[in-house]
Amino acid sequence: MLRIHTSSDLFSKKLITRFSIFRISVYAGLICLGLGLFRAQLLMGAYFRNLSEQNRIRLVPSEAPRGRVFDSKGNLLATNRPSYDVVAIPEDITPAVISRLGRLLGLKDFEVRKRLTAPREYPFAPAVIKEDISRTLAFQIEERRPELPGVSIRVSFLRSYPYKETASHLIGYIGKISPEEYQWLDHKRYGLNSLIGRMGIERIFDEKLRGMRGGRQMEVNARGELIKVISERMPEPGEDIILTLDLEFQSRIMDLIRIRHASVAVLDLASDSVLVLASSPAFDPNVFVAPGNDQIRLGLIQSEEAPLLDRGVGSAYPPGSVFKLVTALTALETGKITPETRFYCKGLLRLRPGGRPYRCWRQQGHGSLNLYEAIERSCNVYFYNVAKRVSPDDIAHYARQLGLGERMRLEVLNIAPGLVPDSIWKKERFHDKWYQGETLSYAIGQSYLLVSPIQMLRLVAIIAKNGIYAEPHLVMEDTSRSRSPQRVAIREENLKAIKRGMIQVVESDYGTGQLARVDFNKMAGKTGTAQSPPKEPHSWMTGFFPATDPQIAFVVFVEHGGSGGITSAKIVKEMLHIWKELYVAKAA
Amino acid sequence: MWRRLLKDIHWPFIFSILGLAFVGTIFIHSAAYHDGGTYETKQWFWFFMGIGAMFLVSMVGYRTFLSLAYVLYAVAMVSLIWVHIAGQTRLGAQRWLSLGPIAFQPSEFAKMATILALANFLGSHYRWEKENRIILAAVVLCVLPFLLIVKQPDLGSALLYVPMLVGMFFIWGIRYRYFIGACLAGLLGAPFFWGFLKGYQKERILVFLDPSRDPLGAGYTAIQSQIAVGSGGLFGKGYLAGTQSQLQFVPEHHTDFIFCVIGEEWGFLGAIVILVLYGLLFKTAFAILDHTTDMKAQLLITGVIAVIFTQVFVNLGMTVGLMPITGITLPLVSYGGTSFIMTCVSLGLISSIYQTRSIF
Incomplete structure (x- = not known):
């Protein structure tokens, strides 16, 4: 009893000690704060009051130089050039200075005032009066600084795209952050007037390219002159990005299609690297970054030619x-035909006697054809007959196997997913069942089907690689990271049959793509002429080269370009000559 | 019933709470009327909601809350996880859940739920029964919300769990050797823990320790808030007449930096009034602590005081340059619905401890 009693006594005594320790620490903390306030407000009060009245502490952020973008051969696609900007601290400016500055810069007084009152990130942060002035003017202002208190010259970086429209859709451009965006972004990395990627690589890899901005905090005297730097952090430059693109190839292709609304893409089959991804008409991204140019920008955005649209990636068309x-692969895989299955083409086909005629492009008909000849001559009636044996859902299944109807992983914004219709889709979209006539149109690439040129490129790449999946990419990857090659669920013998047909398209004298034929090796291809009434049809040609052991896959698409076998095939031929010059001749 | 209720209220305690909240609200007006926001009106709403909640809680009694402690704790953890999934991101951190028109901050709720859970847990175990296991379990109770809040990321709020746990262990009666051992382990383990952090997390902690690493952010704020408070002098520049805070040199001047506005406009005298009000709040809370014999109640009061005191110390300390800049609000004074109401609720619990003291 006695022991328990003493221990609980001890415990309560101890508890009291602990209570008082706790209490004393809290009061001691409050007294510390009181002393801190005493020091800050009474002992140093006059000093801080002086600082507050003169607003002596200034903060000047400095932007990090943005990372550059290179092509695979080390050409600079996006870089920075120095720009001399006139900046002024509005709080230090007197009306006399405004008009003096206005005269020097050729600006009206109200324009200078407008710049001075624009929102800023910190009080006493410099406002930009005029960007990118000439070097001589910059020196002039620098010399006259005594009469221009508060004004200074700042050297900043201006984004520059030396090759202008050559790869404009891919590289994109940057622009000033909007106040709404600023609200939601990390203020450590994005200032009120920071630039941010708006399109293409510039936007997708903005985080990587932008680096970390720095700045200095300094004490100045009443005239705004530096007394001492309180603290400073150097900006960290952004990382560079290397693309798989070949600038020379790309720019020569751009020359080929400049006058058209067209797109050309070339893929290196060994690495799935995009060598060329050209879209015309293009735009000069420099107009978006250089000051002024508002009219040109507006013109680009509103133009009916849609130069900002990447026709290779961002838009989907009927493939024809x-x-x-x-369709051929679907029928082969489902066992509905063999390559030797023959159908007779008399120029048209009716589903029922007296019904609507489904026509072949060759009015007099192709006669009896097997699958190879049907691909070679692109006979519609042959594929109408095939369509009678397969279901639209089977076609859709194999189209999706080959990567149609889905968004690609390519490092490009606004990728068009395209559309692969099937009976369920039709039910949901039109509340109607699928008609057999629609399968006939489907089989020749019309109906509701929409694909983007880059999707067609991947499709032929898969055929070229005998069914190994292709995932085109634009940014140079680590070679160490090797992916295990995935196969599509299509038998190799069927792909080989298709390939044989594709070779005949170019190499046979009956082939629709013979205009693309080159004399230095055999090519496999397929043309397409997709109806797009009331205008001219879209012209397509896609394929790979050389026919055996292919190195590249390509797609050419010309919006309302007429026959695929003419317009696109000619571009393919020239494209291959350029490729030979750049890759084969140099290697030899 | 009302008479009895009012008779048992500890009036100096209530006076300090009302005083702080009142001064806070009028300075939220001063800080924010330039922005054209409706912070002040909203804060009056929170003021009445909070005071109402406080009386309601003290009527219900802290024992009910203690018996629900684990349920509340579970709800808090779920809402902290939920904020990661569906929370709104503001200024780069995910802290808010929207419940209709109201943005709710689960970390504030979690703080109180954890105090309740710890008080209930530690209070129902004596230290001489398997001390090691109890300590371990209590640490786990704290580490869970701590990590979830660090992930938001809100390092400042998360670090409040440290004084909470330390204070409650101390009053619970943890042996000094454990206490000192834990401190040493913390010091020795720090470099090890450091290795696990990612680059940006390290940077954040380095800026926390040395604001001059970040002249654009915390470093700038540190000096501007000192200038604001310091320039107030003895009498201040007068209500609504502050220049530093009004000119928006100091960011977040209606929340984390509300004390800058008070210090600048009411000077040293106004700052001392705030300190004295907090002193009164702590003094009365200690008095209640002395008068209760319920271990759980003692622990509950300790947890609440430890958290509020730390917030006051860090928040005021950073405006006078004693503490690094962190996003910690000044309890009862800063703008913020969830934080104000949760502080009121926890003080309501203390008030109810005073009212139920006569049970013995």
Whole structure:
């Protein structure tokens, strides 16, 4: 009893001690704060009051130089050039200075005032009066600084795209952050007037390219002159990005299609690297970054030519006869035909006697054809007959196997997913069942089907690689990171049959793509002429080269370009000559 | 019933709370009327909601809350996880959940729920029964919300769990050797822990320790808030007449930096009034602590005081240059619905401890 009693006594005594320790620490903390306030407000009060009245502490952020973008051969696609900007601290400016500055810069007084009152990130942060002035003017202002208190010259970086429209859709451009965006971004990395990627690589890799901005905090005297730097952090430059693109190839392709609304893409089959991804008409991204140019920018955005649209990636079109490759594969895989299955083409086909005629592009008909000849001559009636044996859902299944109807992983914004219709889709979209006539149109790449040129490129790349999946990419990857090659669920013998047909398209004298034929090696391809009434049809050609052991896959698409076998095939031929010059001749 | 209720209220305690909240609200007006926001009106709403909640809680009694402690704790953890999934990101951190028109901050709720859970847990175990296991379990109770809040990321709020746990262990009666051992382990383990952090997390902690590493952010704020408070002098520049805070040299001047506005406009005298009000709040809370014999109640009061005191110390300390800049609000004074109401609720619990003291 006695022991318990003493221990609980001890415990309560101890508890009291602990209570008082706790209490004393809290009061001691409050007294510390009181002393801190005493020091800050009474002992140093006059000093701080002086600082506050003169607003002596200034903060000047400095932007990090943005990372550059290179092509695979080390050409600079996006870089920075120095720009001399006139800046002024509005709080230090007197009306006399405004008009003096206005005269020097050729600006009206109200324009200078407008710049001075623009929102800023910190009080006493410099406002930009005029960007990118000439070097001589910059020196002039620097010399006259005594009469221009508060004004200074700042050297900043201006983004520059030396090759202008050559790869404009891919590289994109940067622009000033909007106040709404600023609200939601990390203020450590994005200032009120920071630039941010708006399109293409510039936007997708903005985080990587932008680096970390720095700045200095300094004490100045009443005239705004530096007394001492309180603290400073150097900006960290952004990282560079290397693309798989070949600038020379790309720019020569751009020359080929400059006058058209067209897109050309070339893929290196060994690495899935995009060598060329050209879209015309293009735009000069420099107009978006250089000051002024508002009219040109507006013109670009509003133009009916849609120069900002990447026709290779961002838009989907009916593929026309190119799609017959998918129809053929569907029928072969489901065992509905063999390559030797023959159908007779008399120029048209009716589903019922007296019904609507489904026509072949060759009015007099192709006669009896097997699958190879049907691909070679792009016979519609042959594929109408195939369509009678397969279901639209089977076609859709194989189209999706080959990567149609889905968004690609390519490092580009606004990728068009395209559309692969099937009976369920039709039910949901039109509340109607799928008609057999629609399968006939589907089989020759018309109906509701929409694909983007880059999707067609991947499709032929998969055929070229005998069914190994292709995932085109634009940014140079670590070679160490090797992915295990995935196969599509299509038998190799069927792909080989399709390939044989594709070779005949170019190499046979009956082939629709013979205009693309080159004399230094055999090519496999498929043309397409997709109806797009009331205008001219879209012209397609896609394929790979050389026919055996292919190195590249390509796609050419010309919006309202007429026949695929003419317009696109000619571009393919020239494209291959350029490729030979750049890759084969140099290697030899 | 009302008479009895009012008779048992500890009036100096209530006076200090009302005083702080009142001064806070009028300075929220001063800080924010330039921005054209409706912070002040909203804060009056929170003021009445909070005071109402406080009386309601003290009527219900702290024992009910203690018996629900684990339920509340579980709800808090779920809402902290939920904020990671569906929370709104503001200024780069995910802290808010929207409940209709109200943005709710689960970390504030979690703080109180953890105090309740710890008080209930530690209070129902004596230290001489398996001390090691109890300590371990209590640490786990704290580490869970701590990590979830660090991930938001809100390092400042998360670090409040440290004084909470330390204070409650101390009053619970943890042996000094454990206490000192834990401190040493913390010091020795720090470099090890450091290795696990990612680059940006390290940077954040380095800026926390040395604001001059970040002249654009915390470093700038540190000096501007000192200038604001310091320039107030003895009498201040007068209500609504502050220049530093009004000119927006100091960011977040209606929340984390509300004390800058008070220090600048009411000077040293106004700052001392705030300190004295907090002193009164702590003094009365200690008095209640002395008068209760319920271990759980003692622990509850300790947890609440430890957290509020730390917030006051860090928040005021950073405006006078004693503490690094962190996003910690000044309890009862800063703008913020969830934080104000949760502080009121926890003080309501203390008030109810005073009212139920006569049970013995």
